[in-house]
Amino acid sequence: MIEISALKSPINNQLAITGSKSESNRLLLLNQLFENVLKLENVSNSEDSQLMQKALANKTDLIDIHHAGTAMRFLTAYFSIQEGKKVTLTGSERMKQRPIKVLVDALNELGAEISYQENEGYPPLSIFGKKLNKKSITIPSNISSQYITALCLIGTKLKNGLTINLDGKIISVPYIQMTIQLLNKVGIEAKFEGNTIQIPFTENIKVQTLQVESDWSSASYYYSLIALSKNSQIKISTYFEDSLQGDSSLQHIYADNFGVTSSFENGILKLKNDENFIPKPFVELNLINTPDIAQTIAATCVGLKMKCNLTGLETLKIKETDRLVALKNELEKFGAIVIITNDSLMIDGYHDFQKIPTLATYNDHRMAMCMAPLAQIHSIRIENEMVVEKSYPTFWEDWKQLGFEIKSI
Missing domain, CATH: 3.65.10.10 (Enolpyruvate transferase domain)
Structure with missing residues (x-):
């Protein structure tokens, strides 16, 4: 005390x-998806961002992200498309009480293979990475923007791209807009109009330096x-x-x-x-x-x-x-x-x-x-x-x- x-x-x-945790974690995952072509300056020194970097570098089959909610959501989506890789994604006792069912349902509907190890709808998760071929999904819009952002980020690597239809009144609009603007900034032609988000498949992005606000x-x-x-x-x-x-x-x-x-x-x-x-x-x-x-x-x-x-x-x-x-x-x-x-x-x-x-x-x-x-x-x-x-x-x-x-x- x-x-x-x-x-x-x-x-x-x-x-x-130091840099925004929200921006840093989005850019760290994007950088991993595009084979580290981004040079990131002023990255957040937060525990959440450090856990995100550690998880992305982890070669084992057990990933513990402790209290990092953003990392839990983003990494659930990321590992779902790592073909042939099986991981257990877990966290703190509080993390095991934080719902993730909407995101898991959406990813499984797209073709992912994610199951719950303890309580239905909550971490820890067992994830077996697969190729996702379905190109559109409809999800409730009154949910955490991190679920939507997680889908946007991996949508860049789905061969058919991804259209996300948001059903109902959208909350936390600025966080979704931040995601779209960061994608645009690195050269990905993502669009967010009305209740529809369109993410195109993008093979490569150019080498560039970005300063995190x-x-x-x-x-x-x-x-x-x-x-x-x-x-x-x-x-x-x-x-x-x-x-x-x-x-x-x-x-x-x-x-x-x-x-x-x-x-x-x-x-x-x-x-x-x-x-x-x-x-x-x-x-x-x-x-x-x-x-x-x-x-x-x-x-x-x-x-x-x-x-x-x-x-x-x-x-x-x-x-x-x-x-x-x-x-x-x-x-x-x-x-x-x-x-x-x-x-x-x-x-x-x-x-x-x-x-x-x-x-x-x-x-x-x-x-x-x-x-x-x-x-x-x-x-x-x-x-x-x-x-x-x-x-x-x-x-x-x-x-x-x-x-x-x-x-x-």
């Missing part, structure tokens, strides 16, 4: 954050920190104004609701307080396209004692933990009155609280990081703080660089 106390002076620092969800903690600080600014790299990442909508969300402005110069993103900002009494946001920043926004509202209604959060229940329940449990330690449904979180008011809150992390990296900025309001304690290694291993070192006193308890 660690204890963090508020800074005694305004923030004026610069930090470097830094992670916008990691930037969210600094948006929150500036929102909870006064007369402060921070510069972080490497970020682009024309980002592929949906979480770049942080710029507008935090400017409109919390008075944090964003500006760019040569890949450096500068965040600072807007001196003329007038706070709103109530924040209402539909985060269906950006669920990964919901925890940060909820914590920011608590730090500023703002009421809010955040909707579009149905995917939070199947992440590293049930994030809606976790948020309710932990934010109530700050006196917040929190109401959750299956897809929403409302903060309806506040009680006084006295003692230093001790915050659980639920083996969820984002629970640790989204709570950290609240140290600007009140000293806090965070259990199992090294869970941040999943996506942002240097998080606490960066916070010490900002001047925070962080001590072990």
Whole structure:
């Protein structure tokens, strides 16, 4: 457990954050599919991306990806097309509780040979790689975008290409768009129009160097920190104004609701307080396209004692933990009155609280990081703080660089 106390002076620092986990894992798998013709710069140093690289290099028949959900989805699809190769794909106890049936059903319908070793619909999986010949699939669209992305990535190597028909209302659209844009960027003519995705078979892509943009969800903690600080600014790299990442909508969300402005110069993103900002009494946001920043926004509202209604959060229940329940449990330690449904979180008011809150992390990296900025309001304690290694291993070192006193308890 660690204890963090508020800074005694305004923030004026610069930090470097490594590449987006989402972009890195997509590009790592693409690079493997196309025989390593991509030179990738600024790849994420997250545990998830390291596990992805390790799994792709693994020559054994047992692949353990621990808590890495993205790797589980992407690798299920990848190993399904490795003809003649048999693997067992497993993970942590929490991973064995995270559903994967929709993706497995889709791959098996395309001709894959995947079965469950323990519970129906959940890892661990037994996968025997085969040649997939069917060229179209229809799947529900209100599912994790990672299932859809996994199919898009391997579709590039199916001889007939792949058409994916999405049935119903699509959630997490920006993550699907990111996948399509990355495919386009390396020279693959993928298309996403309406509820249809078309992925052409692509034999080769040209040798090229790509710089992975830094992670916008990691930037969210600094948006929150500036929102909870006064007369402060921070510069972080490497970020682009024309980002592929949906979480770049942080710029507008935090400017409109919390008075944090964003500006760019040569890949450096500068965040600072807007001196003329007038706070709103109530924040209402539909985060269906950006669920990964919901925890940060909820914590920011608590730090500023703002009421809010955040909707579009149905995917939070199947992440590293049930994030809606976790948020309710932990934010109530700050006196917040929190109401959750299956897809929403409302903060309806506040009680006084006295003692230093001790915050659980639920083996969820984002629970640790989204709570950290609240140290600007009140000293806090965070259990199992090294869970941040999943996506942002240097998080606490960066916070010490900002001047925070962080001590072990």
